[in-house]
Amino acid sequence: MEGGSDAAAERAVDAATVALSRYEFFRVHEEPLGERPTFGSGPTAAAARLHESDRPKVLVCRSTKAYRRLALCVPRPGERTVDIGSAYGDATALMAEAAGEDAVLGIDVSKHFVDQSSAARPGLRFERLDALEDPALLAREIEGSVNVFVDIGGVRAAEALVRLLPAVAKSAAPSFIVVKCEALHDAMADAEVPFEGLRGATTITRFTVPERERSNGGANGVDDCDTDCGSSDSRWRDAVAVTASSASPVFWRKTCEREVGNVRARSAFKRAHVARSARPASDLFARYPLKYPPRFVRGDVEICRFHNYSADGCIRREKFGMCMFDHEHCHWCGEHGHRAWECEHAVKAHQSAVVDDGLAPAAAPVRDPNDGTANGVANGTANGVVDGLANGVVDGLANGIDEGLAKVSLAQPEDVYVYVAGGRNRGQTVGVTERYSLRRKQWERGPHIADPRGSHGLAAANGVVYAVAGGGIKSNLATAEALHAVADHASTAWVPAGVVAEARHALSACNTGDWGVCAIGGWADGNSCTGAVDFLDLRTDPTSTTWRSLAPLITPRKLHGAAGLPDGRLFVFGGRIGDHGGPIAGAEAYDPTSNEWRAIRPLPIGACACACVDGSDEGKGTQYVYVATWGADNPEGNKSTKRGGKDPRVGEAGALWRYDPDADTYERVCGLPLPEWYGFAMCAFDGWVYLIGGSTAGRWTGAAFRRRVDQGGESEWEELPPMKVVRRRTAAAVARAGLMRK
Structure with missing residues (x-):
């Protein structure tokens, strides 16, 4: 059989x-x-x-x-x-x-x-x-x-x-x-x-x-008879x-x-x-x-x-x-x-x-129904997260980051890169890392992630890129990996960077300036969302691999956007709360002084989303949060499917939004550059917002676009060279190469 x-x-x-x-x-x-x-x-x-x-x-x-x-x-x-x-x-x-x-x-x-x-x-x-x-x-x-x-x-x-x-x-x-x-x-x-x-x-x-x-002529479906329902005359x-x-x-x-x-x-x-x-x-x-x-x-x-x-x-x-x-x-x-x-x-x-006993209760964490993969979780056996931990992920934490940094040469010229790591490629979970050089304007291959993952989180702080949790080849992952951003990756590799509290995917990760990284929400155990928030504090020890838990989200969710500010505030937008119904518009903000989340003004539409902050804006006044909602570039979303009938994603209008955290207001910047664009990644630097990968009109893509968004200098979408590996449910982060950890 x-x-x-x-x-x-x-x-x-x-x-x-x-x-x-x-x-x-x-x-x-x-x-x-x-x-x-x-x-x-x-x-x-x-x-x-x-x-x-x-x-x-x-x-x-x-x-x-x-x-x-x-x-x-x-x-x-x-x-x-x-x-x-x-x-x-x-x-x-x-x-x-x-x-x-x-x-x-x-x-x-x-x-x-x-x-x-x-x-x-x-x-x-x-x-x-x-x-x-x-x-x-x-x-x-x-x-x-x-x-x-x-x-x-x-x-x-x-x-x-x-x-x-x-x-x-x-x-x-x-x-x-x-x-x-x-x-x-x-x-x-x-x-x-x-x-x-x-x-x-x-x-x-x-x-x-x-x-x-x-009665055919009766109004509002009134009964044909004048007697009670139980009457023999009915x-x-x-x-x-x-x-x-x-x-x-x-x-x-x-x-x-x-x-x-x-x-x-x-x-x-x-x-x-x-x-x-x-x-x-x-x-x-x-x-x-x-x-x-x-x-x-x-x-x-x-x-x-x-x-x-x-x-x-x-x-x-x-x-x-x-x-x-x-x-x-x-x-x-x-x-x-x-x-x-x-x-x-x-x-x-x-x-x-x-x-x-062969049908006893058990269910390994599995992929999200919307992640575009076709093969599900391959043999979700005990070889997944558990074996990963037993085979040295935890034991390697003490020397993983330090050994990785010891191989770094800081004599290379400084550059800023958009890193894209992992994702889903036509039903397969991949560990491919590519980065786009903002100075040379070209893509180049980086080290392969040790544990391939998709629907994960990616964030950069102090010149180090962190890949957190996500759906692995066999199961959800709780592990994190780190890669030091250098001009030449010939002698570098992703190294273990700790374990978050809950294995999950469809989460979002973000940084709080150069001193912290957060992993927020996700799809945890195959049948429910989690509100878990994990925080990696790098203030006293830039090589730390110890994640701790912050207050959970008010509304557990997946496929949401998350962004952090250097003052420690966190913001979460949209996403889904389960497999039933459409995406939500609800948004939340985290106050680091009280360790509490509170509801903020919801998105103008319910949508799955990405979010980011332009870290280079620090100290220049209001720091805006940019939110990109997945979907079709029209107010009514995608109206039809290949099978005919109404698409359940109707209303998921793809657009770029500017959120003012001080005024608690949204401003629609523009639509998306591709039709029916879902599952893409997002990041920002030096007044530009970057959108990369995903699927458009049902096809995987390696497309990359950027648009100037700083006020007074806005432009149209500019198409960049595509990635070598098409993928969706990937993640992106901006890191400056050649920075020594303080």
Whole structure:
């Protein structure tokens, strides 16, 4: 099998297949939706009541439209219904309309989504929970559910479903499992038997639900009858809810065989990674304690998660003799006198949810769905970040920077360079470094990054370029590397420069003058954004490799722009807060005196963005922050796609903005020089803003442009020679060569 042929893989496939052996799989047709379709050639469509069957069903749809239609027609009044991946709660609200508010629960991994949906829909209950990583908690929440809806998205959705759907079937045995997954839907379509000339062709079923007739002439859909809904005088008809094709009985097994290898590889990675980052008290709960949702007793007293899940217990109480959190109650069941890893209820729930050890909870950090790569994470095994740390990244910190500097010759003529390092090249993560000489006006090759990375951060301070975190070849990276900017790189190399608190990609990095570097936000664990802010302080030790944490962002985000000023202030603009919905316009500013973030005026439009500050402006009055938003160069964004229909990025207008941090105002400078430009890098120097790389109109590019932006000297975009290696999701920074560290 593709996923591996060893005995453990076979057992995992068998277990995942058996867990859903009672279920019939159907591929929901997208069009026509909710109408009585007509068919030409092929078998006649059968008609069936959606809820009248001896076997439970898995309904797989492709679009949000179909998913929401099913949210209205599948649940019946009073049926317990769970929405896994509820996001802002739009589909959950439709389920509540059908089943009743008290019967519906929304589950999402993102705290932001849970907070927003709870505030917008106070009559519904939403819980923060990682359905993939917390099977025992999920089993407790979905027990007794008649309908379970699943919309978890992501780049590994089919693989994740091989883990999640068997757990749902085993722990809840719902009558309906409704899944929104493009990959699974397309695979089902590809596996269907063609109609013409073949026997045993795929059966097409027109599922109906009872619906009260409405008058064609009635306004606002008023009922045809004058009596109450329950009256025997009410007239009913069978309205078409969905039209679906039945899947082959072996389809699900084939899917498991294809995906189970990736599932088990991520399990290996996760166990190795967790074992080094936080020693769990038991294999039952192997996640980092703060990954579990907070729980409270006595109203508002939070139960200590370290006490409940860490083998070392609560370090705060061990070191300081006290902890503000509760140490008397079980975080899992809430009862008094034991910890979660000792909880009998948790053990039973875990046993009821985990189908096979090969499908146990685990998920290595993966690439962002929008990063343009095609291959995903190659074998996310324990060889990723963990092996990188074990093989000398940490051990090399003591001498890495110093050894790298010892090789530097400072006798070369001084120059200023725009460095571009790493990125994605047609689905591959690259470590190529190129730099553009502002004096010679040409590109030249630099040393290769030790750990190739994309969607990372790049910043320069005191003549040293730092590459921070990002998506590596096999997994997210937590490591940083440094390269001293010199005129001749023949004898230099990237050297280890510390480890940030959280492995992640889709982050932004910036410098605070020549004395500090920051790594901000990102996509942390494959299914949620982080607000983590890491700071490398170079004031007392320019060779420091010790990163420390600052206050986290108010709104965790990814694909945002970030810039820092020499006074220590930081600014963050736009980005995304998850895979659902479009980019946000929200912006934040960091005050170094109070170690706090505050909201500032949002961008004029929601967009993913880059940001930078012209460091050469220091001491010349107001230092502006320049923000470049990704997108099409028109106010309405990109209106169409290759497949037709509306592009979800509509409104992402690409433009260059000037932000005044003192006045808290934006000024639109101009549009972008390329159409539909996404994933490019940005930096500034001596009154010029540089935009480099990315993809334009769907094609990778090595293009580079600059524009004069200092007031009084503005110009049009000037096209520079392109980079040798086309790439997107790269990063850029300006560094002056030949500076000795002070």
